[in-house]
Amino acid sequence: MADRPITYREALSAALREEMQRDERVFIMGEEVGVWGGTYAVTRGFLDEFGAKRVRDTPISEMVIVGAAVGAAMAGLRPVAELMTINFAFVAMDAIVNHMAKVRYMFNGQFTVPMVVRTTTGGGKQLGATHSHAPEVVFAHFPGYYVAVPGTAYDAKGMLKAAIRDDNPVLFVEHSTMLQRRSPVPDDPDFVLPIGKSDIKRQGRDVTIVTYQKGLEYSLIAAEELAKEGIEAEIIDLRWLRPLDLEPVFESFKKTNRCVVVEESLPMFNVGAEVAAQIQQECFDWMDAPVKRVAAMDIPLPYAREIEQMALPSPEKIIRAVKEVV
Amino acid sequence: MAEPIIMPKLGFDMAEGTLIRWTVEIGQAIKKGDVIAEIETDKATIEIESTVEGTVLQLLAQPGEVVAVGSPIGYVGAPDEAVAGVGAPAPQAAPAPQQEAAPAAAPARPAVPVEAAPQPSAEAGGDGFIKASPIARRLADERGIDLRRVKGTGPGGRITKKDIENFPVEEAPAAPVAPAAAPAAPVPPPIPPEAPRPTMPTFTEVPSGPDVEIIPLSRIRARIGQRLVESKQFVPHFYVTNEIDVARALELRAQLNESISDPAGKITVNDLIVKAVALTLREFPNLNSHYYGDKLVRHKRINIGIAVALPEGGLVNVTSYDADKTSLGTMAANHRDMITRAREGKVRPHEIEGSTFSVSNLGPFDVEHFIAIINPPEAAILAVGSARRVPVVLEDGTLGVGMRMKATLSVDHRVSDGVEAAQFMQKLKELLENPMRLLI
Numbered sequence: 001m002a003d004r005p006i007t008y009r010e011a012l013s014a015a016l017r018e019e020m021q022r023d024e025r026v027f028i029m030g031e032e033v034g035v036w037g038g039t040y041a042v043t044r045g046f047l048d049e050f051g052a053k054r055v056r057d058t059p060i061s062e063m064v065i066v067g068a069a070v071g072a073a074m075a076g077l078r079p080v081a082e083l084m085t086i087n088f089a090f091v092a093m094d095a096i097v098n099h100m101a102k103v104r105y106m107f108n109g110q111f112t113v114p115m116v117v118r119t120t121t122g123g124g125k126q127l128g129a130t131h132s133h134a135p136e137v138v139f140a141h142f143p144g145y146y147v148a149v150p151g152t153a154y155d156a157k158g159m160l161k162a163a164i165r166d167d168n169p170v171l172f173v174e175h176s177t178m179l180q181r182r183s184p185v186p187d188d189p190d191f192v193l194p195i196g197k198s199d200i201k202r203q204g205r206d207v208t209i210v211t212y213q214k215g216l217e218y219s220l221i222a223a224e225e226l227a228k229e230g231i232e233a234e235i236i237d238l239r240w241l242r243p244l245d246l247e248p249v250f251e252s253f254k255k256t257n258r259c260v261v262v263e264e265s266l267p268m269f270n271v272g273a274e275v276a277a278q279i280q281q282e283c284f285d286w287m288d289a290p291v292k293r294v295a296a297m298d299i300p301l302p303y304a305r306e307i308e309q310m311a312l313p314s315p316e317k318i319i320r321a322v323k324e325v326v
Numbered sequence: 327m328a329e330p331i332i333m334p335k336l337g338f339d340m341a342e343g344t345l346i347r348w349t350v351e352i353g354q355a356i357k358k359g360d361v362i363a364e365i366e367t368d369k370a371t372i373e374i375e376s377t378v379e380g381t382v383l384q385l386l387a388q389p390g391e392v393v394a395v396g397s398p399i400g401y402v403g404a405p406d407e408a409v410a411g412v413g414a415p416a417p418q419a420a421p422a423p424q425q426e427a428a429p430a431a432a433p434a435r436p437a438v439p440v441e442a443a444p445q446p447s448a449e450a451g452g453d454g455f456i457k458a459s460p461i462a463r464r465l466a467d468e469r470g471i472d473l474r475r476v477k478g479t480g481p482g483g484r485i486t487k488k489d490i491e492n493f494p495v496e497e498a499p500a501a502p503v504a505p506a507a508a509p510a511a512p513v514p515p516p517i518p519p520e521a522p523r524p525t526m527p528t529f530t531e532v533p534s535g536p537d538v539e540i541i542p543l544s545r546i547r548a549r550i551g552q553r554l555v556e557s558k559q560f561v562p563h564f565y566v567t568n569e570i571d572v573a574r575a576l577e578l579r580a581q582l583n584e585s586i587s588d589p590a591g592k593i594t595v596n597d598l599i600v601k602a603v604a605l606t607l608r609e610f611p612n613l614n615s616h617y618y619g620d621k622l623v624r625h626k627r628i629n630i631g632i633a634v635a636l637p638e639g640g641l642v643n644v645t646s647y648d649a650d651k652t653s654l655g656t657m658a659a660n661h662r663d664m665i666t667r668a669r670e671g672k673v674r675p676h677e678i679e680g681s682t683f684s685v686s687n688l689g690p691f692d693v694e695h696f697i698a699i700i701n702p703p704e705a706a707i708l709a710v711g712s713a714r715r716v717p718v719v720l721e722d723g724t725l726g727v728g729m730r731m732k733a734t735l736s737v738d739h740r741v742s743d744g745v746e747a748a749q750f751m752q753k754l755k756e757l758l759e760n761p762m763r764l765l766i
Contacts, residue, residue, distance in 0.1 A: 257487055288487040
């Protein structure tokens with residue numbers, strides 16, 4: 001197991017390549033995934049390696065991309081459909097929520113839908129209000145498919161391979177600002193992470209930070225700052241919004257008695273709301289302070305860089321929130 | 327270590343009580359079971375007994391004050407604690423300004439690690455609430471720490487886990503002085519006595535002017551009103567009336583009383599009726615049950631509630647426990663004692679609860695007959711009229727003079743039906759007409 005540090009982008013490429021090599025039924029489709037090599041260069045070189053039959057450029061129609069993938073999956077293939085960004089997934093909502101998620105259920109198990117929809121999320125890149133969403137929670141609202149939100153290269157590879165191998169549909173959400181982040185990742189072609197398992201990314205005794213993706217990155221920075229003041233944060237990376245694994249959160253909370261939830265979502269009806277509700281349900285007698293939430297501001301994300309950053313979570317906001325509860 | 331005297335909960339729906347008077351003084355040594363105060367609840371005036379032994383350190387509640395159930399009304403501890411605790415501020419000191427002071431005012435008294443002054447009890451709902459996180463509450467509970475003695479350092483003075491962990495357990499014996507000293511202010515938060523009183527709808531505008539006098543409903547009246555409206559609204563009553571020949575029962579009573587020299591031991595007609603009802607109930611266990619929506623609770627003990635009119639108006643039901651097993655003599659003495667004390671407002675809590683069936687007797691007031699309202703969750707109540715000399719048809723068909731008493735059983739139709747009620751009355755009549763069996 002020679003774990004070498006690679007980027008989040010390389011981890012995604014490796015996962016796709018290994019799974020396509022392993023299983024002929026796996027194929028890729030999406031806008032610019034072939035000739036161009038993917039908007040984020042994840043599938044660069046795939047067209048040459050696997051050919052046009054398995055690496056298919058599609059028209060600019062997200063409804064078609066997901067809809068066709070659902071059909072292919074029902075027919076026995078294992079499509080990995082790419083939506084350039086999650087902002088465009090709204091256009092494919094019906095295909096995702098009503099077809100991908102419901103086919104197996106509506107036809108009483110006569111069909112399975114072993115497919116993955118890959119997409120990117122996140123704001124902070126001055127793309128304006130309509131192209132800067134982090135709406136994973138919206139998709140995680142619906143039963144019928146998994147929602148992956150990897151926050152490291154290691155997780156990106158292990159989770160994407162798990163998603164492709166699983167017979168259930170998966171919405172695989174990558175973070176557009178984390179593609180260059182490096183971490184050690186196993187080369188082993190059978191390195192697969194379990195679906196629906198959160199992960200403790202940092203041990204601590206004073207406060208439990210529940211987060212994922214950009215929130216994870218910021219929380220790790222905040223935790224180092226807090227440690228200088230003697231506050232040790234335990235950071236739990238959810239990794240999957242569905243299935244949502246809160247057992248480690250409850251366990252951690254029973255030790256720290258305090259919790260801050262950090263996410264890039266909008267503040268209403270988000271992950272923090274769910275986690276806070278479940279903590280008070282499961283851990284009421286261990287609560288020492290209300291569960292605190294750090295999220296984006298409840299506004300369309302501004303274009304101007306300074307106010308865009310003001311509207312998003314930051315390590316400073318996390319530090320402030322932690323200090324309010326410890 | 328000083329123990330609080332808590333406003334007791336003397337009934338499942340009691341939320342607060344009024345302190346009528348203290349029967350002990352500060353500095354007085356008391357034992358467990360000593361009567362320390364008289365409390366008026368919605369049901370009755372009751373003497374409360376100390377649950378602890380020690381010296382009275384502090385009497386927090388003033389006569390007439392309404393205190394929430396669970397709130398401390400005084401403190402009992404060791405005599406030396408009394409010196410330290412009570413010595414300083416007089417109980418009446420500075421009532422008004424303290425009232426306004428926010429909890430944050432506590433630091434003014436650095437020696438007192440207490441936030442308790444304006445917030446006496448964690449248990450009491452509403453104004454007596456102490457801010458503490460759930461885990462702080464749990465830890466305090468596990469370690470036996472009284473939250474009133476802990477100073478909260480969290481937001482808004484909330485007691486947090488850290489405050490409990492830092493609380494010096496060893497100092498516990500010394501600390502209790504504090505609650506005694508601090509509450510010198512009128513501790514129990516002012517609960518407006520009118521607030522929780524149930525008001526009944528009126529059908530016309532309330533008249534005013536010189537021709538009328540407005541009398542606010544007493545707590546007991548309001549409570550009776552509320553309960554009986556509920557009973558009449560929700561309990562489907564039906565009634566069975568019987569006429570009972572009580573000539574022999576009265577004769578027996580006269581004979582028995584001739585042999586009893588102590589006037590306090592004399593047997594009343596009511597005693598005979600209670601005894602007869604209790605013996606009858608042995609054969610009608612269904613009527614000795616309580617109704618709880620989807621189930622009946624059948625009582626194995628037969629405890630007869632006796633309605634006692636209070637001199638200031640209102641009623642209280644005293645309980646004749648195990649009336650089927652108690653001899654008439656013992657019963658007579660018990661009843662007399664309880665009824666007398668009930669009229670003086672000095673019954674004990676257990677004496678006004680636990681009844682499984684009730685008897686209301688207006689016999690002494692020349693009443694032909696009347697019907698009573700069931701006291702839920704009981705299944706029935708017997709209303710007893712006066713024994714009267716009336717014309718009767720004798721067995722040979724001629725007219726004569728008899729001594730008859732009418733009694734009406736009110737029954738909850740959800741529990742029982744007409745035939746059972748009629749059979750009960752028949753059996754009761756039979757017993758009272760052959761009263762020697764009451765002595766067995």
